[in-house]
Amino acid sequence: MKILQFSKFYPPVIGGIESVAFELTEGMNKQGVETDVLCAHTGLGTQRERSAAGYRIVRAGSLGKLLSTSMSPALLLETRRMCGDYDVIHVQMPDPMAALALWFARPRAKIVLHWQSDVINQRRALKLYEPLQSWLLRRADAIIATTPPYAEASPALQAWKSKVEVIPLGITPIDSRGAADKAGALRQRFGGRKIVFSLGRMIYYKGFDVLIDAARLLPADAVVVVGGGGELLQTYRDRVAAEGLAGRIEFVGRIPDEDIPGYFEAASVFCLSSIVRAEAYGVVLLEAMAMGKPIVTTDIPGSGVPWVNQHEVTGLNVPVSDGRAMAAALTRILQDDALAARFGAAGKDRFLTQLTAESMVSRTLSLYRRLLAGAVEPRVSPNL
Template identity: 35%
Template sequence: MRVLHLGKLCPPKEGGIEVFSYDLLEYLNSKGIRADLLCFGDKTFKENYKGFDFYSCKMNIKINSAPLSWDFIKTFKEIEKKYDLIHVHSPNPLAEFISIFSDKKVVAHWHSDIVKQKLTYFLYKPFQQMYLKKADKIICTSPQYLNTSKQLEGFRDKGAIIPLGLNPRKFEDNQNDKNLKEEFEKLKNEGKKIVLSIGRLVEYKGFEYLVEAGKYINDNTAIVIVGGGPLFHVLKEKVKNLELEDKVFLTGRADTINGYIKNCDIFCLPSITRNEAFGLVLVEALYFGKPLITTDVYGSGMNYVNQNGITGFVVPPRNPIALAEAINKILGDANLYNNFSQNAKERFKEFEISNIGNRIIDLYKEILNRP
């Protein structure tokens, strides 16, 4: 079996989708399936990475986060005949568009709706509908997202719920502990309980509410937000104005995040819209047995990963007091903490790349065995 994945970033660049897709491609090849990646890069070339080949295609322009590349189209037409199946990681308008005209069977991997680009989406929608009609199966990462996506209306019968997964081997490198920022190390040495959040500092992540929660958490607790983005200085100013410099810390971007997750006490994702389609970082926190706090965002897969009352708490979005109460409750009850921690480690097994990869292989076989 030979499968061509159409993605966005080329190795070693990693966003959430890429972290998952590289692990998946590596696993598929380890199981004897030839799975390669067509992606966008700074120049056009072919290379091998972690056991799979990838075709980097020079990006010519990016329109509202959608990369466009003549080499992407050209390379696809040159290599598609070598493959039995096309696996498209969406949203990716150019990849979706060219798959419409392929004579191969197509899997649409629906990581997220197109949310922000409303005008562009209005123009693109007819082609998206053609792509979804062409797709033999649509993989959604949670039942919540499949059932609430307006863009998938009329195509839910093609849906297959397969969450994102990760290779646990990536968490075994103890060198990550040596890359922690000074503020984090200082809090650890002081014996503070650390509530960690990681992500790009943009509005939908809801970090402003986590900052405000700092007013209500216990004195022996600190909130650490790791990440960069356009709201970095806005959030820094908010911390200062609320006089929370001794409780809330923004570290900026980090080269690696495993060490932060391993050494925190609770992991929190305070997102406020369904732009947070899944929250792969939550799966990383499960591996380390960290209790989770997420928000009850309609349609988001966060609360498919985090099971309320089992692996942590789900609280209302945009509610600093609810966030703080959940933090204080978990850290104030050792039995509750330990139960959540053990359940988190057990829950991670559902997201191991071997389990996810095997389900995707079964889906491939089902599609290819159809007349």
Template identity: 30%
Template sequence: MSVVVTPTTARTPHNWRPLRIAQITATFPPYHGGTGNVCYYNSRELGKLGHQVHVFTRTLKGLPAQEKGEGFMVHRLRPLIRIGNAPVLPGLLKELRGFDIIHLHYPFFGGELSALSAVLHGVPLVITYHQDVLLTGVLGVVENILSHTTGRMTLRSAAKLLFTSTDYATYSNARPLLKGREAIIGELPNGVDITIFTPGVPRLDLLARYKLEPQNRIALLVAALDRPHYFKGVNVFLDAMELLPPSYKGLIVGEGELRQEYEKHAEELGIKSRITFVGRVSQEELPDYYRLAHITILPSTTRGEAFGMVLLESLACGIPVIATDMPGVRTVVEPGRDGLLVTPGDSIQLSQAIEQLLESDALRQTMGIQGRARVEEHYNWLSLISRLEKIYFQALSEAGTDRRGLA
């Protein structure tokens, strides 16, 4: 199976030109979520390369309909309807004119209008496939219908369909929908800003704020605590912490409507005094929280987690990680070198892994150094955006070739 796009077009004065690029995403900062953050860094770094980038997303209360970002423009469109993080934005049909590339961050039920615009205007569509959507009940039935109809047509209409890892591409629910269109499948990992997320010492004011003592060992979890991110495994983390000594403390950074449920679970386990729910933290302050911790945990339970940007952020700060052994996520961690992998949903195994790392300062230090080096080599945005730019030019050079088999 071939799942890697290898761009051949080099950036030279002979074939390079500034492109007008539309980035389409259901969520975008200040909403905290991996998909929006990837779109943000895509847009910022492409702007630095000289491209004209426009981000299209939904409106957020208190934010202007249009604003200038760091080298790009943000357009917030009013949704016709919205279910969770899935807005239908009819304005896309009007707005997506005159672009060289349309880049859709998917899943985005409602974002299929981007694909329709690409077809109508003869523009190459590039899709970043971030993760499967796994729902239950009525919403699960609706999601399955949409995935096999409009979703299937959208994915198959892409000039390039980028998964964050070949591992996830193999196991994703999207894979069967692409039969006969395997040639469009590629790989482009997410990245991390290695100039912001850097190693450093814990801030004394944060240690004092959260009443953390020198003898404490701190495990950090960073996640949105809303229903769309139910799969983050917060309760698994809490169950694991309940099995560990009282000197082990847990910090949970994030906010959402599920926070009260998690706080109640911590209270029922009798560990409320050992778990601090920090709430939402700005992107500027977030590196300080990684540096405050001894390890970072990503205990996600379903393929709704396809990569885990928090793992990269933690490793970039020199902090080793523990993650679940699932497609995509496991590609970010080298077990024994910069972290450990555990079985999804197994709180006992997770507690044992936490104890293994928290009891060995030498092991954590070695893992932290190796993790930082690996992130610098493979996951810095500068090199990844260069790859994305080449993919764009490859898609443009292939435009107008045989596009049968889309249906």
């Protein structure tokens, strides 16, 4: 069995799609399943390389990005050249360029679409993309949805439920060596107060405005610490300063990867304040759960976020865009050590038993084998 993992980009380019493609590729090769990568490059020239694990990575030259899509004519040619060598082509979606490349190449291999999100923010572009997306959905042999709620709510998947299998995303636990020392320094930096930690790109759908609203209502012995860079970082910092909330919430900017475990370790609770279905899953929640942290998230309709964070089991879900409700949920956890410990332990158990990269790889490999054996049945609502 040979697998081609088709991703928008690939590490060291960082992103949700890229991290999933990396975990699957690394995991499959560790299982002895030959898996290579085809993606767009961030520059003009096509690059061919071997990973440290020995698999091929082809980064097709690109002219740049338009509407979050790499403009890569070279990707069409590389797809046609490579696709005949593989039994399964696994495509990380949404990716209009990948859809165009597959339409151009017309591979005979089995095609698996990994449906990480609908196209939500670019509705005008979606109208142009929909015919190509519909062709790819018809052509696909299987579609992986990341949670049952997202599979049920996705408009694009309604006509193709017979092809859908739910396989939750999983991660490799972050390396927490040295986290205790970093956590101690952070607690000292923030005056020994209880830390509410949040982490994500500074973009509108992460809902950090709501978290600012919540911060002003938290107990005086708590502080909100938000990590991440992005286009709205200065906007949020300016709002915090203008409203006199500097002692309540701090946007610390991008956190180096090696320092992130220390922030999780220092946190009393983790909060994800996202406001729309563009937040389809919340992979960062898995990092918090792996570190045994209780979670507060938003109950986004049709998103997988409230499925990942089970209400009153691993944490609390609150209404979208409701800063007062978010503050109340955070305060409840901050002021009840036994509850925080129970949520944290349940989250860690849920992560270890269901949401690891190893589990994701195993379920995906099972799907590949059943596809190639001609014995695939949809599994839209597994007992997870």
